[in-house]
Amino acid sequence: MPIMPRSIAAALAALALLSASAAAQQGGAQGPTNPRMLPDVSAVGDLVADLSPKGSTQPDLSRFAVREVEVALQAVVDPYFRGDVFLGFSDAEGASIEQAFLTTTALPGGLQARLGRFLMPFGKQNTTHRHDLHTVEYPYIIQRFFGSEGLKGTGATLSDVFAPFGFYQEFMVSVTDRAGERAEGLTPAAPANRNLDGLGYSARLRNYWDISEATNIEVSGSAITSLREQPLALPAGAASGDVNAVNVRQSVFAGDVTFRWRPLQQGLYKSLILQAEVMHQANDIPSVVPPLGRPGPGASAPPLAYAGPTSGYTGGYVFGRWQLSRRLYAGARYDALQDPEAEGARFTAGSALLEWYPSEFSKLIAQYERTSPSGGPALDRILLQASFAIGPHKPHPF
Amino acid sequence: MLARLFATAALLVGIAAGDAGAQLKVVTSTSDLYDIARSVGGDRIKASHIGEGFQDPHFIEAKPSFVIQLRNADVWAFVGLDLEIGWMPLLLDGARNQKIMMGGPGYLDVSKVVPVIDVPRGTVDRSQGDVHPLGNPHYWLDPENGRRIARLFRDKFSELDPKNAATYTANEQAFEDRLNAAEKGWQADLAAIKGKPVVAWHTSWRYFAEYTGMDIVAYMEPKPGVPPSPSQLMAVVAAVKRTGAKVIIMEPFYDRKLADVVARETGVQVLILPPSVGGTPAAADYVKLMQYDIAQVAKAVK
Numbered sequence: 001m002p003i004m005p006r007s008i009a010a011a012l013a014a015l016a017l018l019s020a021s022a023a024a025q026q027g028g029a030q031g032p033t034n035p036r037m038l039p040d041v042s043a044v045g046d047l048v049a050d051l052s053p054k055g056s057t058q059p060d061l062s063r064f065a066v067r068e069v070e071v072a073l074q075a076v077v078d079p080y081f082r083g084d085v086f087l088g089f090s091d092a093e094g095a096s097i098e099q100a101f102l103t104t105t106a107l108p109g110g111l112q113a114r115l116g117r118f119l120m121p122f123g124k125q126n127t128t129h130r131h132d133l134h135t136v137e138y139p140y141i142i143q144r145f146f147g148s149e150g151l152k153g154t155g156a157t158l159s160d161v162f163a164p165f166g167f168y169q170e171f172m173v174s175v176t177d178r179a180g181e182r183a184e185g186l187t188p189a190a191p192a193n194r195n196l197d198g199l200g201y202s203a204r205l206r207n208y209w210d211i212s213e214a215t216n217i218e219v220s221g222s223a224i225t226s227l228r229e230q231p232l233a234l235p236a237g238a239a240s241g242d243v244n245a246v247n248v249r250q251s252v253f254a255g256d257v258t259f260r261w262r263p264l265q266q267g268l269y270k271s272l273i274l275q276a277e278v279m280h281q282a283n284d285i286p287s288v289v290p291p292l293g294r295p296g297p298g299a300s301a302p303p304l305a306y307a308g309p310t311s312g313y314t315g316g317y318v319f320g321r322w323q324l325s326r327r328l329y330a331g332a333r334y335d336a337l338q339d340p341e342a343e344g345a346r347f348t349a350g351s352a353l354l355e356w357y358p359s360e361f362s363k364l365i366a367q368y369e370r371t372s373p374s375g376g377p378a379l380d381r382i383l384l385q386a387s388f389a390i391g392p393h394k395p396h397p398f
Numbered sequence: 399m400l401a402r403l404f405a406t407a408a409l410l411v412g413i414a415a416g417d418a419g420a421q422l423k424v425v426t427s428t429s430d431l432y433d434i435a436r437s438v439g440g441d442r443i444k445a446s447h448i449g450e451g452f453q454d455p456h457f458i459e460a461k462p463s464f465v466i467q468l469r470n471a472d473v474w475a476f477v478g479l480d481l482e483i484g485w486m487p488l489l490l491d492g493a494r495n496q497k498i499m500m501g502g503p504g505y506l507d508v509s510k511v512v513p514v515i516d517v518p519r520g521t522v523d524r525s526q527g528d529v530h531p532l533g534n535p536h537y538w539l540d541p542e543n544g545r546r547i548a549r550l551f552r553d554k555f556s557e558l559d560p561k562n563a564a565t566y567t568a569n570e571q572a573f574e575d576r577l578n579a580a581e582k583g584w585q586a587d588l589a590a591i592k593g594k595p596v597v598a599w600h601t602s603w604r605y606f607a608e609y610t611g612m613d614i615v616a617y618m619e620p621k622p623g624v625p626p627s628p629s630q631l632m633a634v635v636a637a638v639k640r641t642g643a644k645v646i647i648m649e650p651f652y653d654r655k656l657a658d659v660v661a662r663e664t665g666v667q668v669l670i671l672p673p674s675v676g677g678t679p680a681a682a683d684y685v686k687l688m689q690y691d692i693a694q695v696a697k698a699v700k
Contacts, residue, residue, distance in 0.1 A: 033532070161466075266653075398459060
């Protein structure tokens with residue numbers, strides 16, 4: 001996915017030209033506002049500072065970082081599709097295609113298909129861009145199961161909205177090339193997606209009720225399954241490029257509930273969100289592991305030992321946010337999980353934060369967090385985030 | 399899957415055929431459009447609205463239950479001029495209803511039939527606050543625009559449901575007759591308001607001011623959508639003292655504490671005025687809304 005970092009400047013220059021052209025065509029008094037049908041061009045900057053007392057807790061140990069700049073190009077393609085492209089630029093990954101998808105606009109029966117790369121419709125917070133979260137980072141259960149940037153997929157998703165029982169329901173099914181990022185350095189005997197049963201398959205059912213004019217609740221469930229590369233224990237002297245992984249089925253099941261309160265008349269000043277999400281990761285154990293050797297036929301060395309996960313992991317979080325004034329919010333989150341990065345050892349974290357919106361287009365967060373890994377010392381973290389959006393930024397999903 | 403798609407399509411065709419004589423399903427973004435649509439459509443339409451009259455129409459939550467409302471709508475009528483830009487795209491995307499998507503027969507941007515004021519000239523950017531690049535969207539607070547909206551609904555409903563066109567025409571005329579009669583009744587109030595200085599919280603009263611002749615000498619917001627700052631409060635206090643304004647007009651969804659600060663400093667009256675139908679029980683329909691607002695302002699400035 002990452003492309004050459006030096007392409008960043010060229011890409012930004014092209015986008016600047018596009019933006020300038022879009023601006024230049026404004027001003028026709030009575031004609032269409034976009035006669036050349038140029039796409040909406042917008043950008044989001046996501047800046048993070050880590051002032052933790054015992055040193056930075058960021059992967060690159062930076063105290064101040066531009067975590068990501070995301071540039072979006074969005075437009076209707078034709079009478080049948082709209083197109084959305086999100087390009088991410090970061091010091092860590094260079095430039096990458098964060099999302100790029102076609103969405104159908106003309107399927108019958110309320111069906112909608114999406115083709116391309118997108119945030120997987122799995123769980124609640126995973127469907128929100130990281131810079132749009134109410135916390136600086138994703139909940140730990142998402143970070144540990146899917147990575148710090150959440151779960152994305154490349155493939156297709158089909159969804160339908162219906163209300164046979166008088167309330168809103170949406171069902172989404174997806175098939176993707178794989179579920180989650182490929183683990184670096186793992187080489188299985190064959191790609192996980194060689195057979196169709198190795199692809200990523202997911203489903204999500206959303207259920208939404210208005211409890212009253214001011215309150216509502218959403219209860220949803222998700223599941224995803226695919227083959228994932230899991231490590232094998234290599235004997236000493238194994239060569240680079242040898243088979244060192246085996247494809248094993250991994251499935252994740254999730255349930256989430258979100259309660260919202262926002263009085264209509266005082267909605268500018270008062271609101272409350274309470275949210276909880278639980279996930280369980282189930283890991284199969286391979287009955288047969290491949291022998292040591294290079295991928296392909298003819299390998300005849302003795303089997304290796306399986307070094308991947310041998311049990312399931314469960315975790316979740318609860319989150320709440322209370323609006324203090326028109327621009328200021330206070331929030332807290334508690335995470336608890338069996339950490340897959342520590343063989344299931346208990347990991348907990350509690351955080352409190354203040355979130356300030358100078359406007360709809362800028363946001364500042366100050367967050368204190370205390371993480372408590374089982375058997376390890378607690379760690380205090382102080383994180384600051386500033387994010388901003390320029391251009392015609394689309395509204396955030398409800 | 400293909401079989402299911404065909405079955406769904408066949409079901410929809412069947413439902414559409416069976417619905418040929420049914421009411422038009424009309425969803426509007428605001429309660430004002432809803433009330434005018436209902437006046438014109440009568441019992442030939444089934445109308446509903448998204449925003450309430452006491453709610454800030456800029457900041458409505460795009461709740462999934464609204465998606466269900468829009469999913470089966472024949473007409474989606476909205477104020478336009480980017481008033482609903484913060485939530486409408488989500489609802490339309492979610493509803494997946496081609497009839498009410500841009501270019502569809504039921505996509506009704508009501509702003510197309512009104513003369514728009516406050517269209518910015520030159521460069522526009524967000525340093526100017528929540529400025530509307532296409533012009534001020536609060537046009538329904540001028541009764542002449544109320545008539546234009548009614549005529550637009552008459553034409554749209556007649557286009558989609560031609561066999562009831564005569565009913566829509568008669569209903570629209572009845573609406574105008576009722577508005578005309580009410581208008582005659584509030585002429586004395588208009589005379590009392592004309593030329594009187596007032597303070598407004600937001601630019602939502604500009605069309606109302608054009609109609610009534612009241613003179614907005616200051617805004618509580620330093621820029622549209624930006625909450626009053628201490629320096630702005632001082633500027634408003636100075637403006638009230640300089641012009642003799644007797645009233646601060648504000649919508650029910652803003653916090654009146656800061657208006658009360660100005661009131662304490664100057665003795666000005668804080669008048670909570672509904673900008674939309676249903677914003678207060680007395681503003682139960684469009685004509686009553688105009689009647690109530692004009693009467694309240696006249697009483698305050700006398």
